[in-house]
Amino acid sequence: MRSKVVPFLRGETPPPELTDEALVAACGVGDRGALAALFRRHHGAIHRFCARMLGDDPDDVVQSTFLVAWEDAARFRGQSSVRAWLLGIAANRARRELRNRGNERRAVESIRARPLALAPDPREQAERRQLVARVAAGIAALPPELRETFLLCTIEGIPGPEAARILDVRPGTLWRRLHDARKRLLPLLDGDEP
Amino acid sequence: MKPSNSPCPTFEELSRSMGGLRSRRIAAHLARCETCRRTCAALAELEEVARSLPAPTPAPHAARRMEETLVAIAPAPRSARGGRPLPRRIAAGAAIAAGIAAVVALFPAEERAPLRHLEASEGARFERLTQHPAGDGEAAVELVRLEQGTVALQVEHLSPKERFVVTTADAEVEVRGTRFEVDAEDGLLRRVAVSEGRVEVRVRGEPPVLLLPGQRWLRLDPPAPSGVDQMASADALEEPPVPAASPAAGIGAMAASIPDEPRAIASGQVRRRSPTPPAPSPLEPPGAPAPSPLEPPASDPDDASAAPPVFPAEEAFASGWAALRDGDAGEAARRFAAAAEGRHDALGQDAAYWEIVALGRSGAAADAERRMARFLERHRSSPRAGEVALMLGLRLAARGDRAGALAHLRAARTDADPRVRETAGQALDRLGDPDPDRLP
Numbered sequence: 001m002r003s004k005v006v007p008f009l010r011g012e013t014p015p016p017e018l019t020d021e022a023l024v025a026a027c028g029v030g031d032r033g034a035l036a037a038l039f040r041r042h043h044g045a046i047h048r049f050c051a052r053m054l055g056d057d058p059d060d061v062v063q064s065t066f067l068v069a070w071e072d073a074a075r076f077r078g079q080s081s082v083r084a085w086l087l088g089i090a091a092n093r094a095r096r097e098l099r100n101r102g103n104e105r106r107a108v109e110s111i112r113a114r115p116l117a118l119a120p121d122p123r124e125q126a127e128r129r130q131l132v133a134r135v136a137a138g139i140a141a142l143p144p145e146l147r148e149t150f151l152l153c154t155i156e157g158i159p160g161p162e163a164a165r166i167l168d169v170r171p172g173t174l175w176r177r178l179h180d181a182r183k184r185l186l187p188l189l190d191g192d193e194p
Numbered sequence: 195m196k197p198s199n200s201p202c203p204t205f206e207e208l209s210r211s212m213g214g215l216r217s218r219r220i221a222a223h224l225a226r227c228e229t230c231r232r233t234c235a236a237l238a239e240l241e242e243v244a245r246s247l248p249a250p251t252p253a254p255h256a257a258r259r260m261e262e263t264l265v266a267i268a269p270a271p272r273s274a275r276g277g278r279p280l281p282r283r284i285a286a287g288a289a290i291a292a293g294i295a296a297v298v299a300l301f302p303a304e305e306r307a308p309l310r311h312l313e314a315s316e317g318a319r320f321e322r323l324t325q326h327p328a329g330d331g332e333a334a335v336e337l338v339r340l341e342q343g344t345v346a347l348q349v350e351h352l353s354p355k356e357r358f359v360v361t362t363a364d365a366e367v368e369v370r371g372t373r374f375e376v377d378a379e380d381g382l383l384r385r386v387a388v389s390e391g392r393v394e395v396r397v398r399g400e401p402p403v404l405l406l407p408g409q410r411w412l413r414l415d416p417p418a419p420s421g422v423d424q425m426a427s428a429d430a431l432e433e434p435p436v437p438a439a440s441p442a443a444g445i446g447a448m449a450a451s452i453p454d455e456p457r458a459i460a461s462g463q464v465r466r467r468s469p470t471p472p473a474p475s476p477l478e479p480p481g482a483p484a485p486s487p488l489e490p491p492a493s494d495p496d497d498a499s500a501a502p503p504v505f506p507a508e509e510a511f512a513s514g515w516a517a518l519r520d521g522d523a524g525e526a527a528r529r530f531a532a533a534a535e536g537r538h539d540a541l542g543q544d545a546a547y548w549e550i551v552a553l554g555r556s557g558a559a560a561d562a563e564r565r566m567a568r569f570l571e572r573h574r575s576s577p578r579a580g581e582v583a584l585m586l587g588l589r590l591a592a593r594g595d596r597a598g599a600l601a602h603l604r605a606a607r608t609d610a611d612p613r614v615r616e617t618a619g620q621a622l623d624r625l626g627d628p629d630p631d632r633l634p
């Protein structure tokens with residue numbers, strides 16, 4: 001016999017002093033208010049990461065990331081930051097999603113089509129636009145394992161050892177992937193097309 | 195020191211030196227090697243450009259919708275599903291069995307066949323559950339547990355081994371292939387309207403009512419706060435009001451959830467009456483069927499003779515509840531404090547308890563914590579002492595006061611309420627209680 005009565009979310013935010021770790025602990029004992037609070041704090045970063053990994057609507061992966069986090073909350077031991085832990089889950093879910101899709105053309109096209117950040121001077125603006133477009137396309141064209149490593153370490157700023165842990169790879173493997181990604185992207189700065 | 199003609203570091207070494215501590219050897223080499231400096235500059239530029247990529251952000255309404263969905267569909271966490279000591283499992287099972295009396299599990303909506311369509315009003319709070327048959331002769335039950343708002347449902351014709359039930363804290367609405375709407379407020383059934391098929395409405399303490407197409411059931415007189423008798427009954431466990439930091443609410447929700455109704459107040463029940471009939475549902479179609487003869491007659495709000503006498507503390511208690519319902523938690527806390535002032539009876543205990551809840555909800559967590567400690571000093575034998583100990587234990591755990599948390603959680607683990615015991619046990623497990631059998 002397996003049963004569970006669960007409370008309903010009331011919509012208010014828990015006290016601001018609660019740390020991420022406290023929220024995860026509360027999730028571990030079935031507190032859905034804490035899950036909502038955790039979602040509000042981190043869904044932006046998770047959405048950003050998933051959108052860059054997948055290239056288009058990442059909602060399903062974002063949602064499943066938090067569901068996995070909810071289910072695994074009791075096993076969270078604080079070996080990484082909560083944000084890094086969530087990003088690691090998101091990376092796993094995104095990888096699985098990419099495998100299911102079988103091709104990544106949509107990701108490339110979608111990232112290419114996104115609006116670009118602009119520099120102040122019109123001429124610089126144009127150059128900057130082209131540079132950013134090339135780098136965005138280059139990132140989207142990376143193999144998934146290089147892309148997730150580059151996104152986590154470079155854009156999300158997750159330290160290498162932590163990223164290796166959450167991606168479940170050896171540190172040496174992570175560094176090799178990061179170097180490979182950088183090696184492939186560097187020529188884009190000189191005007192090469194991805 | 196390496197000689198000046200030492201070979202350049204590899205690309206991997208330069209790449210790894212980005213954004214971290216750079217070895218003395220590489221730093222020294224960079225000082226004299228223009229090529230390697232250019233490589234490092236390019237790596238830095240790449241990083242800068244990558245970080246400046248436009249960040250895809252979710253639309254706020256989409257995020258809000260996802261958050262609500264997430265909370266509704268999140269299954270019981272793994273820690274709550276296994277590995278607990280047997281007595282806690284039995285206690286947890288008994289508590290739930292009192293409510294729904296069978297196995298309940300959460301599944302994604304698409305896996306359920308009988309419910310063909312469900313439409314919820316804005317802000318509706320509900321969840322779906324599947325109650326699997328415990329034996330061959332029993333039916334599988336699809337449950338929609340509605341707490342707030344309106345849900346419109348269309349249910350396929352059910353086989354004899356299937357049941358579909360909408361539950362609120364005080365009622366069940368059972369169907370056998372139909373189209374209907376159910377409306378609830380604060381967990382209590384407010385309205386049922388049937389478009390097709392037949393629906394049986396079973397409200398606690400009232401005889402069942404069978405609704406045919408075009409008929410509606412309406413509650414015109416909201417129920418009063420439940421009394422001691424109800425608290426003592428097994429039914430009181432069926433859909434329990436979830437206290438702010440009750441077992442289920444946990445650390446994070448001290449300010450995020452409040453109980454639906456006081457479970458008991460002292461002498462002199464404060465009965466509220468609805469001055470107007472319930473507002474029409476947002477999902478109610480134009481030309482909705484007229485009220486059926488089955489609808490109960492409206493009560494007369496001016497009929498003061500039926501109301502029991504109201505004393506100042508009770509009035510303060512009732513006004514505290516009104517403020518809490520209006521969303522003014524700070525004012526509610528002040529009124530509950532006034533009601534609790536100088537009283538050690540059941541009303542004083544309840545008022546003190548609700549003051550804690552209101553403070554938590556208003557975000558005054560530190561004040562709430564102080565009131566919890568005071569509550570436990572003054573009302574050690576209160577039926578609410580276990581819940582308050584649990585709240586305080588969870589709060590202290592969140593603040594990192596492990597020793598204090600253990601003491602209060604151990605006390606909560608001996609509470610009469612199995613849900614309090616269960617969550618206290620889970621929290622103690624999470625804290626790694628070195629002596630789980632130790633009594634407080």
